[in-house]
Amino acid sequence: MAWANRPPPLMDMYPPPQSTNFQYLQQLLEKEILAFCVLPRTEAETRAMNKDKERGDFLPNFPFDNIAKHLVRKYGLSLAVDQLTDILHFMSEYNAVRPSGHLYAQGGLTKSTCISPIVFHILFKVIVVPDPTDRRPEGKTKKNIKRAPRQMLNNLSENQTMKIFNAVVAIDVNVEAKLLSKACYMLQLRDKMEKYGPEAVRAVTEGWASFASTIFFMHNPAFSIYFDSPEVIRTALCLGPLRATTVESFAMNRPKDFRESCRQMLHRAEQTAACHNFLTFCPQHLVHRYGAIRFEANIRSLMDEMRGEVKHDQLINPGWAFAAIKKYAKKTFQDKEWAYENLHELFWTILYQRPNLRKNIVGACKAESDQYVAYWQRISTANVSIADVPRDIPIVAGDPLDASIVPGGPFLTFSNEMRELIFVNTEKLVSEMSADIERRAEGPEGVMLALDAEWSAYESYAAASILQISLDDVSYIVDVDSLPRDTIRPFIEMLFAHPKILKLGFQFHEDLAQLRMAKSLRGCAALYRPKNLSCILKLIVALTEESEKRSNSADILEEFGVGLVCPPMHEKGEKMDGGEEGDEEKDDDGGLADTSIDSATAPEKPAAVTRVRPSTVVTRVSTRSLSSLCESLLGLPLDKREQCSVWTRRPLRALQLRYAAMDAFCLLLLHSRCKTWAEKLGVPMEEMMSRHFEGNCSLPLFIGD
Helix, strand or coil: CCHHHCCCCHHHHCCCCCCCHHHHHHHHHHHHHHHHHCCCCCHHHHHHHHHHHHCCCCCCCHHHHHHHHHHHHHHCHHHHHHHHHHHHCCHHHHHHHCCCCCCCCCCCCCCCCCCCHHHHHHHHHHHHCCCCCCCCCCCCCCCCCCCCCCCCCCCCCHHHHHHHHHHHHHCCCCHHHCHHHHHHHHCCCHHHHHHHHHHHHHHHHHCCCCHHHHHHHHHCHHHHCCCCCCHHHHHHHCCCCCCHHHHHHHHCCCCHHHHHHHHHHHHHHHHHHHHCCHHHHCCHHHCCCCCHHHHHHHHHHHHHHHCCCCCCCCCCCHHHHHHHHHHHHHHHHCCCCCCHHHHHHHHHHHHHHCHHHHHHHHHHHCCCCHHHHHHHHHCCCCCCCCCCCCCCCCCCCCCCCCHHHCCCCCCCCCCCCCCEEEEECCHHHHHHHHHHHHHHHCCCCCEEEEEEEEECCCCCCCCEEEEEEECCCEEEEEECCCCCHHHHHHHHHHHHHCCCEEEEECCHHHHHHHHHHCHHHCCCHHHCCCCCEEEHHHHHHHHHHHHHCCCCHHHHHHHCCCCECCCCCCCHHHCCCCCCCCCCCCCCCCCCCCCCHHHHCCCCCCCCCCECCHHHHHHHHHCCCHHHHHHHHHCCCCCCCCCCCCCCCCCCCHHHHHHHHHHHHHHHHHHHHHHHHHHHHCCCHHHHHHCCECCCCCCCCCCCC
């Protein structure tokens, strides 16, 4: 459609009345929603809308996921963005008078927030929606089509980009929604931080940044570096429940005088709460945003957490629990991607923590069977443990090292040298494991082992539940949850401080953060300054860069699998969430195959290979998931179906043990493949690994520097 023939923006079609912005906002929304609702739809869509009306929703909830596509088709992307960002300027008036039983108010990530869920969905979909003219190729289904990269908003003007950024910064959503993170990615702000970093500081200083945005700026290194004063801590304390992890992340690796200023700010806040003198501490323009009573409770909880004296509960966030019930019931009953035993432990965990969500669990089971519904209606978590699975639910049992217990595939498996998997949960087993590793380290070349950690997303305050340690012939899974402090801490200090133990990890800084949060390991200095900890991803990126310098770079990259077009990785820290970014890696179904070291290091090449330009290869490799790297370099992916299971359950199931051990063992296979790669390039492997040690950071503020 030619620009001259485009319909005018809604701001011109419906100029805002002078009397009430709320009526104007309603008019904008209802016009577009009404226009969308009259479009032709399937019988299933019609049934969904009728059910919404029966429940009393004043607007059907089905069409909202696609309203953004409708707006883009009707007005074009540029005008649609203008309209939606204009709407956001009236959100404060809209939120002040919206009805209490508002759409989607009963759950999801927008529960108890100030933004209308309708506008949240519209804005989110406009930001992340692919090109609305795209269609799924014929013969392709959702299951067998590769997910296309999301469209980034690279055709917006600087004014529009800034307008979207400022609008999103002001939106008060739950911190878990990660709205600003998504917006920054889609707006491609990485190379524009000189402009948007100071803008973030201005938003926080002037007081129009939301609490969620303030937390994001403190966590994100690209933004936090622009905050050269601990005043942002005071602002965050006056806006919402600040967490110790946020403060530590903000102060990490800063100069000593800056960290001391942060301590003084926290001490001042603590004294303010003790003296009930909130008005002298809070900036005048923020007094009405949070309140003295909640501020005092927040600072007490924060300081307890900063000192390692956590006294609050670990209950799962109700909104996340609600979303998890819906998401994983669908993955089990409809998509058949999750096993019943996984769903059982998830439902049990949620019911144990949030008994009021029993009706949601029962409702999610109605589509499956009356017997399953009856079970969850009568079950009592006080009398039935998480391991007491109903007899009619199939349980996978057997040796975790045996590939035959894994349904589907083919997936990467252990080499023939792997002889034993040991679950370490007693003082005796810790002593034997420590002696074994130290004995191996006494050799002339030391010892190399691989590390990984798992934690549960079904708690408010996540911490590592298990630590996986893999050698060539034995895999240890350390029960961090159950081992006492005086048993596990000496071993962890030895493991991470030993100069002759080379440790491999994959983005292990995230695992380190979760290990530091474990009750038995809080304040363990070795976890803040580990020695000889190398990242396999950085090593692969370095080898890729070295390969690109060669005249035959395309052939080398193709030989080692990194020249293939691949899907982007999913954030490791997003192991669990209810949104699109944290979805587990998808693996195709198939049969089992031999994936020992001999076969894995010489993978069979696909029949059709799509090459990419060398200039883009490093970027692609640096954003690969662990499973994707295994598929490229070793020939087969990892089985990721246990990634989102309940890692705090005991005992762990056979498939959980296998998944945990394999996540660490595959790093040894990748290292072996990288060694072959380095030999082909003629570069010293040891030197490359030493250049990519990671993990060092400042000690906690209240433990010492």
